[in-house]
Amino acid sequence: MFSPKRPWLLVPLALLVALGVAGHRLVGDLPPATPANLAAARPSTLIFDRHGRLLYEVVGDQGKHTPLAFEQIPSVCWQATVAVEDNRFFHHIGVDPLAIARAAYTNWRHGAILSGASTITQQLARNTLMTPAERHQPTLRRKLREAWLAWQIELRYTKEEILAYYLNQVYYGNFAYGLEAAAHAYFGKSARELNLAECSLLAGLLQNPAAYNPLLNLEAARYRQATVLNLMVQSGYITRRDAELALAETLRFAATPFPIAAPHFVSYVESRLEALLATGAEPPDLSGLRVYTTLDLSWQQEAERSVVRRLEELRRQKDAPADRRVDNAAVVVLDPADGAIRVMVGSPDYFNRAIDGAVNAALALRQPGSALKPFVYAAAMDPQRAAAAGRRPLTAATVLADVRTVFITAEGEPYVPENYDRRWHGPVSVRTALASSYNTPAVKVLSEIGVDALVDQARRLGITTFRADGLGPDAARPYGLALALGGGEVSLLELTAAYAALANGGYRVQPYAVERVEDAAGRVVWRASPGLGRSAEPALDPRIAYLITDILSDDDARAPAFGRGSVLSLRRPAAVKTGTTTDWRDNWTVGYTPDLAVGVWVGNADNTPMLGVSGVAGAGPIWRDVMEAVHSQIPPRPFVQPPGLVRSEVCIDSGLLPTTWCSRRRAELFLPGTEPKAFDTVYRPMTVDVCANALPRPDTPPGCLAERVFRVYPPELQEWAVANGVPQPPGAAAEVAWSGTTTAAPGQSQTAAPVAALTLTSPDPGGVYRLSPHLPTEVQQLRLAVPAYGPWQRVTFYVNSQAVGAAAAPPFEVWWPLQRGSHLISAVAQDASGREVAAPPIWIEVR
DSSP, rough: OOOOTGGGGHHHHHHHHHHHHHHHHHHHHHOOHHHHHHHHOOOEEEEEESSOOOEEEEOOOOOOSSSGGGSSSOOOHHHHHHHHHOGGGGGGSSHHHHHHHHHHHHHHTTTOOOOOOOOOOHHHHHHHHHHHHHOOOSSSHHHHHHHHHHHHHHHHHHHHHHHHHHHHHHBOOOTTTHHHHHHHHHHOOOOOGHHHHHHHHHHHHHHOTTOOOTTHHHHHHHHHHHHHHHHHHHHSOOOOHHHHHHHHHHHOOOOOOOOOOHHHHHHHHHHHHHHOOSSSOOOOOOOOOEESSOOHHHHHHHHHHHHHHHHHHHHHOOOOTTTOOOOEEEEEETTTTOOOOEEEOOSOOOOOOOTTTTTTTTSSBBGGGGGHHHHHHHHHHHHHHHHHHTSSOOOOEEEEEEEEEOOOOOOOOOEEOOOTSSSEEEEEEEEHHHTTTOOOHHHHHHHEEEEHHHHHHHHHHTTTSOOTTTTTTTTBOOOOOGGGTTTOBBOOOHHHHHHHHTTSSSBBBBBEEEEEEOOOSSEEEEEEOOOTTBBSSSSSOOHHHHHHHHHHHHHHHHHHHHHHTTTOOOOOOEEEEEOOOTTTEEEEEEESSSSSSEEEEEEOOOOOOSSSTTTTHHHHHHHHHHHHHOOOOTTOOOOOOOOSOEEEETTTTTTOOOTTTOOOOOEEEEOOTTTSBOOOOSSSEEEEEEOOOOOOOOOGGGGGGGEEEEEOOOOHHHHHHHTTTOOOOOOTHHHHHHHSSOOOOTTTTTTOOOOOOOOOOOOOOTTTOOOOOTTHHHHHEEEOOOOSSSSSSSEEEETEEEEEEESSSSEEEEEEEEEEEEEEEEEEOOOSOOOOOEOEEEEEEEO
16 A cells, blocks of 8 residues: 555556556557457459449458368468468467567668568458558557557467468458468369468468469469478478479469459459559558559450450361360550550450469460561661671661571570471562561571670560570570570560550550559549650660561561461551461460550460461461451551651662662662662673573674573572572673672662672581491481582582592582591682682581
8 A cells, every 4th residue: 555655656656557548548449359350351342444344343351252260271271371471370479579580680681671570460460450551550559559469369369260360361362362262263162172282372472462473473473382382391291292292283273253354454453553552561451442444345355255266266277186275365455655454365264274264374474486576677777786786787678598597506506497488588678578577587687686686675675574684584594596586485465565665666665554543432542644654765766666667567578478468467557477486385466556556375374386376377367356346446547657767769689779670679768878879789681692501602693692681699599599490690601790790770880799608508517417326337428518509610528627529510519428526517619710719617526
C-alpha cells in the first residue's frame, strides 16, 4: 500500500500507468484474432477492357473454394511453406528475434531493405487483422502492432491451426488467394492432389508472385522451386533424392474452368498491377480495385476464334504428316503510337492441361527464325554505324550473292546456311533478299556488320532478351552468325513491339496493359501518363525505319519466295515478315500498318516439331485474319515517307546507275550520299563470232559477226550464272570481260571492271573428315575445287604446300586421297596472260 513516507513508489506506478495508456493507444484499436477475422474475405476486384466491358471479377479469398483444414493440406505443401517462409516457425512465439537480427544485418550491409523478418504468424496477422492502408507502412509502430497481433494469435491457436489459416488466405499470384485457389489456378486440381513438385513451386511464389509466376516466366519459377526444395532438404523434410526427382518432374499447367475473358491477358495485368502499385518490400493488396485496361475485347475474341480455327485446319490438311502436332499459338496486337496492348492470346485454350494451355506463349522465349532479319538490314543501313566501322552502308539496291557460302563459327566449325526452298538465287538486291527472306545474304550481312551491331539494334528497339555483352542465354558462348536466322530467343510481345517501332518511325515502344486503377470509392490510385510506352527519341533513324517498311510492304519484292497476292498481302498497305526455325519448332508472322502492329506465333508448348509448317502457312493465315478483323473499322492509309530520302534509278543486277544495255531497272530510295555514282558493270556489249561461238578473229567472215549483250557477274556468281542458264561470253571472251574495262554508254565515262578472284569451293573451311575402316583406302578421296567457270588456263592444287594435281579445263577440280592429320589446302590459278591468282588457304582435319 502507498505510504507518504515512501514517495519513490510513485515512479513505478506512474510508469505502469503510462505503459498501459501507451499500450492501449498502440494496440487498443486492433481487432481480436477470432476465427471470423482470420478468415475474412477481401472485397472483389474488377478487370475491364478499354471500353468498360468486364473481363474478370476477382472474388476475395474464399469466394470460390472451401477453406482447408490442416489435415486436408498435403504435408509437403506446409513443409515447403515453412522451409522457405519461416524455418523456425515451430520454435518461436510469433516473432523471431534471430530472424530480426539476421534481416537487420543484411539490410545494414547492403544499405537497402533486401530481407524481411516477418514470421508466418506475423504475415497472417498483417494480411487479416490490419487495414490495407496500414499493412505496408514501413514504420516501427506498424511492426510493434503486427508483433502484438502475432503474439495474440500464438496464444490462442496451435501451430497447425495457424498454418491452416495462413495457407487458406496467403496470396499466390494470378489472383489466387489461398492454397486451394492456387491449386486450381495453376494446376487445375484440388490442393489435396498436389505433389512435392507442385507444392514446392507454389511455395516459391509467396515471396514475389509476379516475378515467379510460372505462366509468365517458367524459368524463374523453376529456379525458385529449386531453392525451395534445397531448403526443404536442409530442414530435414525431404531427402536430396526426393528434391532431384521433384525438380526433374515435368509440370502441366492449366486452370479449373471458370468465367473469364482474355485469361492470359488478365493474368498479365495482375503481374503488372503488383509492379505499378507496390510501395515497399511486401506485395500490394490487390483487392477492392477497378482496373481499366488497354485490351479491346471484340478484337481479342476475333483473334481467339482465328487461332482455334486455323490450328484445326493445319491438323486436318490432307497432305499433313500423320504425326504432325500443331497445338499452340499466340497473338499480340499493339498500338504502335504508344505500345498499348489491344490483344493478347496466350494459347488456344487456357484450361487445356494437355497443351499447357495456361502458359502464356505470348511471353515465352522462342527462336524467331527469319523474323529478326529486318533488324540485321536496319543496322547495316545505318550510316553512323557504317562510318564507325569503316565500311559503306548498305542500301535497298545493294546486290548480294545468294550462292553457297561457307562461314566459320566461333568454334572454328564450317557453317553453310541454306534457303527455305533449298535453292540459290544468285545476285539479289537487299530489297529482294529481305522481302523474300533469303538466308545466305542475311548471314553475309551479319558477318560484315558483326553480331554486336545486331544485338545493339535489337536491344534499342526493345528486345531485352539479348544480352548486352553479346553472350547467348546461357552466358557460356557468344551468339553466332545464326542469330541472323533467329538463333537467339525472344518473346512474341517484345518482337511485336520492335516491329511497332518500325511502324511509328523508329521510336521504341514499351507495351503496357493498364490505363488506370480506381479504388472501391472510385478514386484514381494510378493512371497511365500520355505516351507512356513511347520513347522520347527515336531508337532507329526514321528514314531507315521507312526503308525497311517500304521493303516489307513490297509485294513484288517478296513474290520470288511467296508469290504475288499471298496470304501476306492485304487490301491496305501493310509491312510483314515471316519466320520459321530450321527444325519446324516455331513459326512466326509479324507485321504492321500505320495504325496497328500484329504478331503471331505458332508451335507446341513442349517444343515438339510441327513437321512442315512454315511461318507463311502456320502463322500467316492467323495474322491475315487478325489484321483484317482489327482494321475493319479503320480506313486504309499509306505509310508516310519522312523527309531526307532521295530516289534514283538503278540497274537491278548491280545496284549501280543503268547503262544503255541494262534491261532490268527500278527506281529506288536512298539516304542522301548513299545513292550510286558509278555505272553498271554487269551488262557487257561484245562483238562475237556466232559461227564459231568465240571471239572474232581477223579472218572471221563478216556474216558471222554479231553484237551481243551479256550479263557478266563477279567470279563468285559465275558458276551460278552458267548453272541457271544465263548466257555467258563465249570462250576467251570471259577473260576479256574480266581483264579490262567495259565500254560505257554514249556520253558516260568508263567504269573499271572487277578484278578476277579465286576461292576454294571444296572442301569447306574447318571441315572434319573421317577415314572409314570398312572402305578401301583408294576410294576415300576428297574433292579439291575452285569455281568451274572462270578465265583460267590452269589451276594447281596444293596440300601442305605440295602440289597434288592440276586442272586445265572446267571443271577445275582434282581428287586427293585422304590422309590423317591437319592439312592446309590451297590453289593457284593462271590466266591466258600468265598472271597467277592464289586462293586463300583453308585448314581441314582428317581423322
